[in-house]
Amino acid sequence: MxxxxxxxxxxxxxxxxxxxxxxxxxxxxxxxxxxxxxxxxxxxxxxxxxxxxxxxxxxxxxxxxxxxxxxxxxxxxxxxxxxxxxxxxxxxxxxxxxxxxxxxxxxxxxxxxxxxxxxxxxxxxLEASPPPGKPPYGYRRGKGKYTIDRSTSPVVKDFFEQFLLYGSLRGAVRYLAKKYGKKISVTTGRRWLTNPVYRGNTAYQHGEIISNTHIPIISQEEAAQVDRILRRNSRLPSRTASAPRSLAGLVVCAECQSHMTVTRVTQRYQDKEYLYLRPINCPQLPKCRAIAYQEVLAQTITTVCRDLPLAVAGMNFPQLDAIKNNLGDAIARQQEILTQLPALIETGVLDTETAKLRAYKLRTEISALQAKLATLPPVNLRSVAQAVSIPQFWLDLSESERRFYFREFIRQIEIIRQDNEWTLQVIFIF
CATH class of the missing domain: 3.40.50.1390 (Resolvase, N-terminal catalytic domain)
Incomplete structure (x- = not known):
């Protein structure tokens, strides 16, 4: 048988x-x-x-x-x-x-x-046409691709600029509601920030993405910065990303391992307010005492100015450059193969259908490589570290601007208590 x-x-x-x-x-x-x-x-x-x-x-x-x-x-x-x-x-x-x-x-x-x-x-x-369904807010359907909707795209652009400026999703959502009367949920705002369409890319099933299919609302550099801010905010406690104080969500008590929150104290009939950092869930008896916010802020600025250039100098930049060069070379090789497909069709080596399949695969691979490249730190990190190591730079910033830069470099600030004294240790992201 x-x-x-x-x-x-x-x-x-x-x-x-x-x-x-x-x-x-x-x-x-x-x-x-x-x-x-x-x-x-x-x-x-x-x-x-x-x-x-x-x-x-x-x-x-x-x-x-x-x-x-x-x-x-x-x-x-x-x-x-x-x-x-x-x-x-x-x-x-x-x-x-x-x-x-x-x-x-x-x-x-x-x-x-x-x-x-x-x-x-x-x-x-295969033709890089948009998938079925309603186009994202800010776009409309054109001839086989997304086209900019000039009446709504400024709203989306302003939303991204607000997020890039302050690094706060909830703040950007409130800004849209106040300025344009455009009310969206925080979940919708997060989808906007991660939507490939706003970056000029088209996403298909199974997460496959083709780059440069239409005019973007934000540039590649802005998209990379959005991704860095989202990754940075994901490490912070809930709701602290939009907190008004620059140290919110960063400070941890080394004694009780509790995150510390910013509390405001006022006196009756007086306009002056006092800010303190106190542990949220302290198991100690007696509980770890609160510390004056301005003292921690001043010590943090001093520590950053002293230690940040040393931390950046310790990074292996040659290895980072090698990774970037390897990704760039891989992208160039895929793009070169892509340019050879029309000639292979003319000579009969590939039929049109097979060539389209190959082109689609190449373009999705290029998009994946570009996404990896965008996640790497910026090349000018060393020069940025030198610029922000000047105390006056931090003192001239508003609290929201200071919050943005702190979270760009700092993973956590630990308060180390010794009797009635305390010191702090700044742990950088890199």
Missing amino acids: KIIAYAYSDPLLESSLDPTNWGWEMDRIYHDLGKRSELQQLINDCQTEAAVYLLIRRLEELGDSVEEVSDRLTTLEAMGVMVIATEQPYTSENANLRAQLLKLLQEIQRQQRSRRIRQGHARSR
Whole structure:
């Protein structure tokens, strides 16, 4: 008894089948990719073979329509081939299951209708056209791509500028509501910040992204800065990213390991206020005492000015440059292959459909490499560290501006208590 298998894969929708996944020891495996020439060869071979078992995953792989599936199934069974569908309740030699063929054919019809819709979406992806659905706020649909909506895009641009200036998502959301009357939730604001469309890219299923498909609202440099701020804010306690004080969310008591919050104390009939840092959840008895906010702020500025240039000088910049150069070289190689595809079509090495598939894969790989490159620290980190190591730089900033720069460099500030005295240790991000 001879056992063979047949599988059909649509290159637009799925990857090629792994022959080892059948779980049976096969005499031969026929596999078609896009066309069904191997299926015809299978039928020709079965005319000279006796008592053959044929394994397929699903009946709809035998054709592109119900009629084709039914005709080829009849042809195979007329030659004595026992057809077994591994993912459907169908076996040629089982009369009870054969009675379900009509029901299976109806299912096949639905599956093929779904496949045609997905094939249409896949062809749109190959052309870098937008996916189905409503375009993001700030864009509208043009001829095969997103185009800027001049009436709403300034709102989105202003939202990003506000976030980049102060590093506060909730603050940017409140700013839109106050200036434009555009009310969005914090969740929607976060989706805006991470939406590839605003960066000039188009995202498809499974997270695949193609870069430079339309005019962006923010530049690549701004997008990289947005990502850095989001990563930085994700390390902070909830709601401290938009807190008005620059040290909020950064200070931890080394004694009780509790984060410290900023509290405001006022006196009756007086306008003056006093700010303190106190532990939020201190288990000690007696509890760790509060510390004057301005004293911690002044000590933090002194420590940053002293230690930040040393910390940056200790970074391995040659290794960082090597990583950037390797990513840049990989992007250049992929782009060079992309430029060679039209010539390969003209010479007949590739057909148009295969070339489009290859171009799509190359563009998604380039986008992934560019995303990795954008996550690396900026090249001018050493010069920035020198600029911010001047005390007057920090003293001239507002609290919101100081908050932005602190979080750009500082991971955590630890208050180390010794009797009635305290010192602090600044832990930098790098």
